[in-house]
Structures are given as C-alpha cells and as structure tokens.
Amino acid sequence: MTSEEICEQVWQMGKQARAAAHALTKLSTEKKNEILIAMADGVMAREAEIIEANEQDLASADDLGLTDAMKDRLRLTPERIKAMADGIRDVAGLHDPTGEIIKEWSRPNGIRLQKKRTPIGTIGIIYESRPNVTADAAVLCFKTGNATILRGGKEAIHSNRAIAAALQEGGATAGLPDNSIQLIPFTDRESVRHLCEMDTYLDLIIPRGGAGLIEAVVGMARMPVIKHYDGICHVFVDKDAGLEMAEAIVVNSKIQKPSVCNALETLLIHKDVAKEFAPQIAENLLAKNVELRGDETFLELCKDDRPVPASDGDWSTEYLDYILAVKIVDDLDAAIEHINHYGSHHTDSIVTENEEAAEKFQLEIDSACVFWNTSTRFADGAEFGFGAEIGISTDKLHARGPMALEELCSYKYLAFGTGQLK
Numbered sequence: 001m002t003s004e005e006i007c008e009q010v011w012q013m014g015k016q017a018r019a020a021a022h023a024l025t026k027l028s029t030e031k032k033n034e035i036l037i038a039m040a041d042g043v044m045a046r047e048a049e050i051i052e053a054n055e056q057d058l059a060s061a062d063d064l065g066l067t068d069a070m071k072d073r074l075r076l077t078p079e080r081i082k083a084m085a086d087g088i089r090d091v092a093g094l095h096d097p098t099g100e101i102i103k104e105w106s107r108p109n110g111i112r113l114q115k116k117r118t119p120i121g122t123i124g125i126i127y128e129s130r131p132n133v134t135a136d137a138a139v140l141c142f143k144t145g146n147a148t149i150l151r152g153g154k155e156a157i158h159s160n161r162a163i164a165a166a167l168q169e170g171g172a173t174a175g176l177p178d179n180s181i182q183l184i185p186f187t188d189r190e191s192v193r194h195l196c197e198m199d200t201y202l203d204l205i206i207p208r209g210g211a212g213l214i215e216a217v218v219g220m221a222r223m224p225v226i227k228h229y230d231g232i233c234h235v236f237v238d239k240d241a242g243l244e245m246a247e248a249i250v251v252n253s254k255i256q257k258p259s260v261c262n263a264l265e266t267l268l269i270h271k272d273v274a275k276e277f278a279p280q281i282a283e284n285l286l287a288k289n290v291e292l293r294g295d296e297t298f299l300e301l302c303k304d305d306r307p308v309p310a311s312d313g314d315w316s317t318e319y320l321d322y323i324l325a326v327k328i329v330d331d332l333d334a335a336i337e338h339i340n341h342y343g344s345h346h347t348d349s350i351v352t353e354n355e356e357a358a359e360k361f362q363l364e365i366d367s368a369c370v371f372w373n374t375s376t377r378f379a380d381g382a383e384f385g386f387g388a389e390i391g392i393s394t395d396k397l398h399a400r401g402p403m404a405l406e407e408l409c410s411y412k413y414l415a416f417g418t419g420q421l422k
Contacts, residue, residue: 010191011201018201036088038170040086043170044085050159053159067321070155072259074156098145100117120409124148124206127150128156129156130156131152134167136390147180149183149195152183152187157187164183198223206228226399228391229346231392233349233379234349236270236349238357241270242353243276249351249375253349258319259321262379265318265325266325267325268327268335269281274298279301291308292326293323295326296309298327310326336365345368368393369392389403
C-alpha cells in the first residue's frame with residue numbers, strides 16, 4: 001500500500017469509530033451482554049480458522065527472532081481459545097460501570113448535580129505479540145461503550161485478523177453496531193503514526209509492548225496516552241522473612257510465566273539472610289534452567305560457578321525470559337532505594353514477617369502494585385477480581401495498575417434545575 005492509501009484507510013477507520021461510539025451510547029447493559037455472549041460463541045465457532053491463522057504466525061516466529069518465551073505468548077491452542085471465549089463471557093457477567101452516579105448533591109439555589117460515569121469514546125490500542133489482547137481489549141472497551149481501533153504487531157497479524165473477524169461476525173448476529181471493533185489489517189509502521197496524529201477521532205491511545213513502541217507512541221501522540229510500560233518487578237527477601245515462603249514466592253514470581261510483565265526480574269536479598277538463602281534459591285532456580293546474574297556478594301555465596309556477574313544494565317532490564325538479576329542489599333532502606341531507582345513502577349513485593357517493615361515498604365515504594373508476602377504474578381486484573389484487563393498502567397493519571405472496566409470510563413456532570421439564573 002502507498003503512504004496515501006494507508007493514511008486514508010486509517011483516518012476512515014477513525015471516522016467510523018467516532019460514529020460507532022455514538023451508537024454504543026444507546027445500548028443497554030442487557031443488550032451489550034447479549035452481544036458479548038454472541039462474540040464468545042463466534043470465537044468458538046471459528047476455533048479451527050483461528051488456530052490455522054496462528055500456525056501461520058508461528059511458522060514465521062524464528063525468522064522474526066522470537067524467543068521461546070515470546071513464542072509461548074503467541075501460541076494459541078484449543079484450550080487457550082476456550083479460555084478466550086470464557087473470558088468474554090466473564091466480562092458479560094461483570095458489573096457495567098457506565099451510567100453509574102459517582103456522586104450526587106444539591107446546591108443552596110436548588111440546582112441538583114450528578115457526577116456520572118461515561119464511556120471515554122474512541123480508543124486506539126497498539127500492542128505486540130499476544131493475540132489474546134485482541135479479544136481482551138475489544139470486549140472490555142465494548143462493555144464500557146467505547147469504540148476500538150486495534151493495531152497489533154506483525155508477529156501475530158494472521159491470528160489477530162482471525163480473532164477480530166470472529167468477534168465482529170459473532171457480535172453482528174446480536175446487533176453489534178458497525179465498526180465498533182476495527183482492526184488495522186496491515187502492519188506498516190506508518191499506521192501507528194497516523195493513529196497517533198488522529199486526535200480528531202481518537203480520545204485515547206493505549207500502547208502495550210516494548211519500551212521502543214511505547215516511547216514512539218508517546219513522542220507522536222496528540223491525544224492522552226496510558227502507558228503499559230516495562231515490568232521490571234522486584235521481590236525483596238527481608239531479614240525477617242520466612243525463607244521457605246520466600247523461596248516459593250521467588251520461584252513462582254520468576255518461572256510460573258516468565259514472558260509476562262508481572263514476572264520477577266530482580267531479586268533483592270537482605271545481607272542478614274543471604275548466607276543461608278542465596279545458595280538455597282540459586283540451587284532451586286538453576287535446576288529450573290534460570291540464568292542468574294548476580295552481584296559480587298551473591299556470586300560468592302551461591303556456591304555454584306554457573307551464575308554470571310551482573311552489569312549495571314541488568315538492574316533495569318525486563319528480560320521476559322528465564323533470566324534473573326540478584327543483588328544482596330544492606331537493609332530495607334537500600335532495597336527501597338534500589339527499587340525506586342531501577343524499577344518501572346509496576347509491581348514489587350516484600351517477603352517478611354515484620355509488619356512494620358512491610359508497612360514501610362508499601363508506603364515508600366512508588367509502584368502501581370506493592371505486595372506483602374505474595375507473588376508478583378498476582379498483579380493482574382483477573383486476580384484482582386476485575387475480569388479481563390486492558391493492561392497494567394504504570395502511569396498515575398488517570399489509571400494506575402490493572403486497568404479494567406472503571407478505568408475505561410470518564411465522567412460528566414449533569415445539572416437539574418427549575419429555571420435558576422446566575
């Protein structure tokens with residue numbers, strides 16, 4: 001396609017999304033839920049087509065340089081497709097926040113005021129690798145009355161097309177307004193620029209992917225951006241930690257699914273327990289084929305020649321793989337300082353039996369999710385009870401942490417008078 005054709009098609013999609021957003025405001029919650037169930041049925045009805053399309057993407061994975069962990073994120077199976085459809089049905093069962101009265105009050109002049117939750121309007125979502133984002137993003141936006149333009153990465157283009165078609169065709173059988181869910185069908189980078197410049201039609205952009213993608217979107221966007229930035233997540237094993245619990249939390253945080261943003265990337269160990277815990281956790285993780293990159297003290301303690309020295313860059317790297325940076329720190333203050341300096345404000349956890357230490361950690365760590373005695377893998381919309389999530393925002397405005405239905409809403413003020421004049 002020529003540059004002019006790409007521009008024309010993207011802007012036409014924006015115009016169509018704006019019209020669809022208006023149509024969506026007229027749908028009742030009951031009607032939206034009916035359409036969501038039809039979307040889920042559409043995904044299941046097209047399972048074979050989706051898997052065939054996914055196999056095309058997987059066939060190109062090596063040429064694109066995808067790691068094994070990234071291939072796992074890309075891969076769709078009958079079980080994962082069923083989970084996708086079940087997730088859509090779960091969203092249908094969730095409370096619809098649109099139309100809620102957040103606050104209501106009256107003024108001395110008799111005017112009654114309401115602060116009411118409303119859809120944002122039109123949302124562009126730019127993402128990489130994971131085709132399930134196509135369904136998650138589309139249905140969450142739809143449930144909250146937002147029209148969506150999706151732009152996935154080249155790694156999953158065939159899968160994304162098949163999933164989007166299943167959602168569109170399934171939803172249409174129950175009355176899905178035209179162009180409520182649109183997928184840009186090509187992967188030219190120029191399409192990202194046009195989306196970012198399309199503030200005439202787009203109210204918000206949400207990028208999900210690597211730092212390069214997010215920084216590019218932030219640099220180009222003319223509308224607000226909610227960033228799903230790096231997940232440089234930490235676990236700090238305090239001097240008062242139960243070491244058996246700490247070991248289980250560290251292992252789960254790192255290897256349960258290392259390719260996701262809430263997986264552990266840096267382990268900090270208090271020096272007072274390092275002599276016992278460092279060799280213990282090293283043995284466990286090395287047996288699970290985790291590459292360890294440690295500071296000098298950790299390398300001396302772990303009694304194994306397989307860990308390698310960590311560079312300064314390792315403390316600020318999101319590996320998304322079976323790699324873990326490990327550092328021994330002097331105390332709780334040193335752990336807090338390290339996390340706030342090198343972290344990405346995503347998710348950080350302390351393991352300790354000392355309530356005062358835990359409270360200090362949760363107060364002073366500047367991250368969206370700060371946990372005590374639990375795995376970083378619980379930083380997830382479903383685990384929080386929100387249903388499927390649009391992503392985990394590392395911003396502070398207007399959404400932070402797992403971003404679900406309420407975070408896909410704005411609000412407006414309604415005034416009810418009886419002829420009052422100022």
